[in-house]
Amino acid sequence: MNQSSFFNLKSHPDKFLIDHLRNVGLFCKNTIQSKEINSNIFNLNDEILANISFITGVSHDFGKGTINFQNYINEKDEKRKASLKNNPETRHGLLSSLFTYFVIKESLKDLKFEFLPLLGYFAVKKHHGNLGDVTDEILDLKDDKNVEILKRQINSICLEELKSIYLELLPNIDIIKFISTYESIIKEIISIRRTFSDHLQNEKSIQYYLLTQLFYSILLNSDKLDASGIQEIDRNNAIPMDLVDNYRIIKGYDKPKNKMDIIRNEIYSDVIGELKNLSLDNNIYSLNVPTGTGKTLTVLSFSLKLRDKIKNEKNFMPKIIYSLPFLSIIDQNFEVFEDVFKKVQGYTPTTDILLKHHHLSDIFYETNENVDYDPSESLLLIEGWNSEIIVTTFIQLFHSLISNKNRSLRKFHNIINSIVILDEVQSIPHEYWLLFKEVILLFSKCFNTYFIFVTATQPLIFDESKKEIVELVTNKKHYFDKFDRIELIPNLQPLLLNNFKEIIRRDVEENKDNNILIVLNTINSSKSVYQYLESLKIAGTKLYYLSTNITPCQRLDRINDIRNNKARKIIVSTQLIEAGVDIDVDTVYRDFSTMDSINQVSGRCNRNYSEGKKGLVKLFILKDENKEYYRYIYSPFLIDKTKEVLKEAPKRISENSFLTLSNNYFKKIKDSGSDDASNKILSFVQKLEFEQLYKNFKLIQDDYYKIDVFIELDYFAKAVWNQYKAIKELKNPFERKNEFLKIKKDFYEYVISIPKDKAPKPENETGIAYVSIEELKYRYDFETGFIPGSGGTLLF
Numbered sequence: 098m099n100q101s102s103f104f105n106l107k108s109h110p111d112k113f114l115i116d117h118l119r120n121v122g123l124f125c126k127n128t129i130q131s132k133e134i135n136s137n138i139f140n141l142n143d144e145i146l147a148n149i150s151f152i153t154g155v156s157h158d159f160g161k162g163t164i165n166f167q168n169y170i171n172e173k174d175e176k177r178k179a180s181l182k183n184n185p186e187t188r189h190g191l192l193s194s195l196f197t198y199f200v201i202k203e204s205l206k207d208l209k210f211e212f213l214p215l216l217g218y219f220a221v222k223k224h225h226g227n228l229g230d231v232t233d234e235i236l237d238l239k240d241d242k243n244v245e246i247l248k249r250q251i252n253s254i255c256l257e258e259l260k261s262i263y264l265e266l267l268p269n270i271d272i273i274k275f276i277s278t279y280e281s282i283i284k285e286i287i288s289i290r291r292t293f294s295d296h297l298q299n300e301k302s303i304q305y306y307l308l309t310q311l312f313y314s315i316l317l318n319s320d321k322l323d324a325s326g327i328q329e330i331d332r333n334n335a336i337p338m339d340l341v342d343n344y345r346i347i348k349g350y351d352k353p354k355n356k357m358d359i360i361r362n363e364i365y366s367d368v369i370g371e372l373k374n375l376s377l378d379n380n381i382y383s384l385n386v387p388t389g390t391g392k393t394l395t396v397l398s399f400s401l402k403l404r405d406k407i408k409n410e411k412n413f414m415p416k417i418i419y420s421l422p423f424l425s426i427i428d429q430n431f432e433v434f435e436d437v438f439k440k441v442q443g444y445t446p447t448t449d450i451l452l453k454h455h456h457l458s459d460i461f462y463e464t465n466e467n468v469d470y471d472p473s474e475s476l477l478l479i480e481g482w483n484s485e486i487i488v489t490t491f492i493q494l495f496h497s498l499i500s501n502k503n504r505s506l507r508k509f510h511n512i513i514n515s516i517v518i519l520d521e522v523q524s525i526p527h528e529y530w531l532l533f534k535e536v537i538l539l540f541s542k543c544f545n546t547y548f549i550f551v552t553a554t555q556p557l558i559f560d561e562s563k564k565e566i567v568e569l570v571t572n573k574k575h576y577f578d579k580f581d582r583i584e585l586i587p588n589l590q591p592l593l594l595n596n597f598k599e600i601i602r603r604d605v606e607e608n609k610d611n612n613i614l615i616v617l618n619t620i621n622s623s624k625s626v627y628q629y630l631e632s633l634k635i636a637g638t639k640l641y642y643l644s645t646n647i648t649p650c651q652r653l654d655r656i657n658d659i660r661n662n663k664a665r666k667i668i669v670s671t672q673l674i675e676a677g678v679d680i681d682v683d684t685v686y687r688d689f690s691t692m693d694s695i696n697q698v699s700g701r702c703n704r705n706y707s708e709g710k711k712g713l714v715k716l717f718i719l720k721d722e723n724k725e726y727y728r729y730i731y732s733p734f735l736i737d738k739t740k741e742v743l744k745e746a747p748k749r750i751s752e753n754s755f756l757t758l759s760n761n762y763f764k765k766i767k768d769s770g771s772d773d774a775s776n777k778i779l780s781f782v783q784k785l786e787f788e789q790l791y792k793n794f795k796l797i798q799d800d801y802y803k804i805d806v807f808i809e810l811d812y813f814a815k816a817v818w819n820q821y822k823a824i825k826e827l828k829n830p831f832e833r834k835n836e837f838l839k840i841k842k843d844f845y846e847y848v849i850s851i852p853k854d855k856a857p858k859p860e861n862e863t864g865i866a867y868v869s870i871e872e873l874k875y876r877y878d879f880e881t882g883f884i885p886g887s888g889g890t891l892l893f
Contacts, residue, residue, distance in 0.1 A: 106258050107170045108158050109324055115262045117323055122154030122266060124319035124329070129311075132513050133413045133545045139304055141210070146311075149201055149217060153316045155266045156197040157221045160189025162262070164253040185246050191237065192250050194222035199275045199282055200267060212293055216305070218286065219785070220313040224320060228313065228501040228787035231297075235290045238283045247283075251276055297784045303539055306782045314509035318481055321507065327474055330464065330483040333449050334414050338405040341398035344437045350394075357706040360579060361391040368395050368569045372402050377410055379567045380541035381548045385555040386570055387580050387755070388700025392520070393430055396551050397437070399569065400516045403547065407516075411545065416515040417486045420494040422524035424649070425656060425673055427455055430520075431488045452484035454493060457649060457845045460838045472838030473831070480504065482511040491524065495796050498536060499778070501787035513544040522550040522558075523693040526796070527735065527766050530558045531775035536782070553700060554693045554759045557767045577756035582703040583712040585695070585750040587743045591718045591725060594622055598629045600717075601686065605635060605667065611683040613667045616698050618688045618726040620646045620671060622719065624881045627669040631880070635667070643670040646882035648808050650846040656680075674701070681705050682712070689718040689727045691735040692742055692762035696755055716743075738765045803850040804859060806866040808877055814847045815870055825864075855885035 108117035129150040136143050160166065166189055169181035181187055194217075201214040219234055237243050260272055275282075297305060322329065337343075345351050345365075353359045364386050384396055400417045408414045419434075421427050431453045438446040449464045462475035462483075470478065482489075497505045497512060519525075525533060537548055550558070550566065559566035570576065601615065617623040627642045639662060641655050652673075659668060659680050668674070668682070672694060681704040687695060695716060703712030719726050727736055742762045743750075750758065781790040809815050820840050827833040837844075848865075857866045857876065868876045868883075876884050 106162050106167060106255055106262070108161050110170060112324070114158065114161055115265070118155045118158060118262065118266060120323040121157065121316070121319045122151045124323060125154035125315050126151040128315045128319060128510065132510070133411060134311075134513070135543055135545065138539075138543050139308060145205070145208075145210070145213075148204060149213060150312060150315055152200050152204060152267070153197055153217050153220050153312055154319055155263075156200050156217075157193055157224055157316060157320060158189060159196040159259070160192035160250065162255050162259040163189070163192075163250050164255065165250070167255065185242075186249055186253070188246075190222050190225055191243060192247055194218045195247070195279060195282055195286075196275055197221040198286060199278075200270050203270060211289070212296065212305070215286070215289070215293060216309050216312055219309055220316050223313070223503070224316055225503075227503050227791070228309075228506075230788045231785040232290060232294060233788070235286055238287055244283065247279070251279055294784070301783050303536065303779070303782050304543075305785060307540065307543055309785060310506060310509045311513075314506050317503060317507040318510065321477060322481075325474060325477055327470075327477065328468075330449055330478065332414065333447075333464070333485060334408075336401060336404075336450065336485055338401045340401055340437060340441055341394055343441045345394070347440050355706070357389070360576065360706075364390050364570060364576060365395050365398070367571065368399050369402065371569050371571070372399070372406060375403075375406070375567075377407060380546065381537065381559055381566045382550070383555055383559075383561065383566050383568045384549060384551045384570065385568060385573050386553065386576050387752075388553045388697070389704040389706075390576070392551050392553075393433055394437075396518055396520070396549060397434065400518060400549065403516055407547075413514055413545070415547065416482070416484070416511065417518065418482070418494065418512065418515050419486065419488045419518045419520065420491055421488075421520045422491045423521070423673065424455060424457065424490065425652065426521075427453065427488060427490060428653065429656075429679060434486065434488065448479070449484055451486045452479060452482065452488065454479055454482065454487060454489040457842060459842050471835060473835050476838055480507065482508045491519075492796055494519075495533075498540065499532070499782070499790065499794055501791040512540075513546060516547045516549065518549045518551060520551040521697075522552045523554045523556050523697070525556065525558065527556070527732075527770055528772075528774035529778070529796075530556065530767075530770075531772045532778050534558050535775075535779060553755075554696045555763070556693070557763045574756060578753045580706075580752045580755075581711070582706050583699055583714055583752050585699060585714045585716065585752075585755075586748070587716040587746075587750070589689075589718060589740065589743065591720045594625060594719055594721060597686075597717055597719055598626060601626065601630070602633065604684065605630070605633070605638075608684070609637070610665060612665060612681075613684045613686070614674070614680070614682040614698070614701055615667070615669045615686045616672060616674065616688065617669070617719070618671070618690065618731075619729055620644050620882075622688070622721070622726055623669055623671050627881055630667060630669065637665055639664050639666045641666060641668045641670075642881050643668065643674055644882065645671070645673060645849060648810055648847050648849055648882070651810070651882075672698075674698075679704075683710075684712065685714045687714065687716050689716060689725065689736070690739070691731055692739040692759065695739070696759055699752070699755070734770065735766070738762055738769075741765060802853045804853050804856050804866055805848050806851050806856050806868060806883065807844070808847050808849060808868050808883070809870040809873070810847055810877070811870070813843075817843050817847065818867070849883055851883055851885070855883075857886065 106114040108114040126147050130143070130147050134143065134146060136146050163186070165181070165184060165186040169178060169187045172178040172181055198214045198218040201217045205213060219228065219231060222234055223229065254276065256272070263270055263272055350358070351362070353362055368384065384392060386392060404415050404417065419430070421430065434451055435445060438451065447464050448462045460472050460475050460479065462470045462478045494517070496502070497508050500506055540546055541548055561568055605613065615626060617626060623642070623644055627640065630640055641659055643652060643655055659666060672690065674680070680701050682702055685698055685702045687698050699714045702714050703710065739762065742758055742765065745761070746754070746758060778790065778794050781793065807818060809818055817840055821837070821844060824833055824836045827836065857868065859866045878884060
């Protein structure tokens with residue numbers, strides 16, 4: 098053991114170890130103390146939670162106090178530094194996690210919490226990686242190589258300075274005792290592995306999962322922010338609760354001009370009126386009203402007022418997390434939120450007030466403090482959800498609640514104490530209903546978090562009749578009964594695509610003023626119908642094509658043009674247009690799908706309730722030479738339930754029957770569906786099998802492997818591609834990452850995902866497939882998008 102004085106230990110090239118440990122420890126402690134957590138549910142108290150979080154913070158880099166790590170961090174020669182980095186004795190995670198276990202156990206020795214030290218061990222061990230299965234994390238200590246490395250690291254500890262550091266940070270902890278007993282600590286952890294596993298198996302609770310993620314998330318966030326040198330972002334609470342009320346007055350929404358406006362105002366008043374009698378002991382709410390009734394503004398206004406109520410009654414100010422399933426509506430709804438601020442307050446909100454987070458969003462963060470954040474710093478703040486209102490995807494939200502990924506879990510603690518809006522919640526796969534119910538129930542109670550389910554077709558994740566969820570519109574049937582905008586006409590006899598085209602042709606020619614939406618199940622069928630309509634050369638009509646087969650920038654341009662163009666239009670699309678996209682047509686043709694999907698696409702028909710006019714939604718079972726198109730993408734179970742519901746219904750179904758139709762559909766799913774997938778994931782959650790959780794939980798299932806293809810659509814895209822190639826040539830990985838973040842949004846505006854067997858081969862130099870501007874005529878059609886390299890069925 099090295100007893101010499103090795104002072105000025107560093108954690109990072111420009112940061113002393115004592116400063117980093119102190120900062121991270123205090124950041125961890127302050128973060129958890131800023132949260133309103135019902136610690137009694139965990140049989141703990143707030144002081145113990147704060148102490149454990151502080152300990153993980155000040156212990157997480159203990160292993161950096163070795164000669165090997167200090168040689169690495171102080172090395173100036175890049176080649177030599179890379180070699181030192183690869184030396185196993187330079188790694189610090191396992192040694193630090195052992196020390197964390199020791200400190201937590203010493204600190205809690207008078208209390209009976211035998212497994213809490215293990216949670217600190219797990220959090221620290223993987224603070225530079227992804228969480229693994231707990232059994233594997235413990236079994237690493239049985240590996241002779243790991244034990245030998247630990248022994249050499251212990252013998253190279255810079256003892257005198259570490260003693261000085263921890264005399265300040267943890268004055269009651271004896272480092273000499275740790276060093277002299279580390280082998281017995283290893284044996285102890287190994288010995289309680291089976292006891293802990295048995296305990297988790299018997300408990301069948303997700304409490305240990307939530308606690309582990311709490312400590313892990315706070316540690317990750319605190320560590321990354323201090324290492325980056327970014328100051329903590331102060332909460333900006335100056336969002337008036339009457340913001341939407343004032344916006345509605347400015348826009349004239351408070352003075353209805355037609356029947357639809359009257360209904361929207363009634364729903365708005367009913368929902369806001371519920372607040373005064375609302376008990377905050379209820380954490381889960383539903384806004385279940387027909388499509389086109391102003392749910393977006395209503396739920397934003399309700400959330401701002403609920404936020405104020407929580408502040409007054411519970412003394413904390415929640416963030417608002419607005420989550421949606423589809424990128425196509427995230428941008429649309431974010432623009433609505435942004436317009437609310439601009440119209441009422443006269444300026445665009447800064448990112449610490451309103452944030453959009455998905456993989457195509459801008460990497461730009463700003464506050465009113467006039468601080469310039471570079472792209473890496475901006476990304477860190479964006480991915481940590483440092484804002485009051487976050488607009489994001491289901492993927493981002495649910496893979497932050499149920500995950501093993503370091504990058505995703507860093508924002509887990511920022512979901513705590515929030516108001517979480519789940520818009521278009523019917524998009525949650527039915528096989529995960531039980532999983533989400535169990536996680537949301539305990540998360541909401543433990544962490545004082547409020548969930549609002551927003552939809553026109555409420556799935557039976559929570560049962561209103563059992564008071565598991567509180568409906569914000571007390572007489573929702575009254576509103577569904579009011580609507581008679583459309584008729585649904587199911588045709589359940591299979592029909593070849595060419596015969597369907599003939600039906601469309603007749604309708605287009607006979608109803609020359611009608612706007613028509615045609616929604617197909619596959620890219621191939623949608624392209625075929627679009628090209629057929631194009632060949633008809635229909636006078637006075639604008640044709641539009643939408644699918645994931647065209648680039649994101651083209652999709653957004655077309656959606657905006659559809660919404661703004663007053664001319665007669667025919668839109669051919671895959672299902673991406675269904676939920677939330679604010680368009681209004683006279684007739685919808687829909688290839689057969691699930692009941693919730695049919696209901697959603699019906700919401701694009703006569704959306705604004707034209708007087709004296711009824712829209713038609715015509716449902717067909719289309720097929721190719723092999724099978725029905727729905728078989729390519731939908732669960733047979735859900736299709737069967739849809740057919741059952743429709744066979745029980747009249748041949749022409751009025752809109753005021755949709756609520757009953759939807760309820761029957763979801764009841765059939767609930768009564769005869771399987772919970773196997775949910776129970777499997779819940780088992781991994783309960784047993785802290787994080788690696789298995791990652792391998793088995795996918796919110797969106799892909800049955801085939803896709804690769805990204807960059808489409809050099811124009812000369813701007815060409816310039817972006819050349820920038821990308823130049824960035825790939827940069828030797829410094831940090832510089833490479835930073836430069837790419839500057840062009841990331843522009844880059845992905847030209848990227849589509851294509852099944853591997855249909856796409857060009859990725860370039861060796863860039864690792865991504867590429868269609869040059871010169872190749873467009875062979876590989877990309879400006880109307881219908883990517884031209885696959887071989888046959889088969891392209892899905893949406």
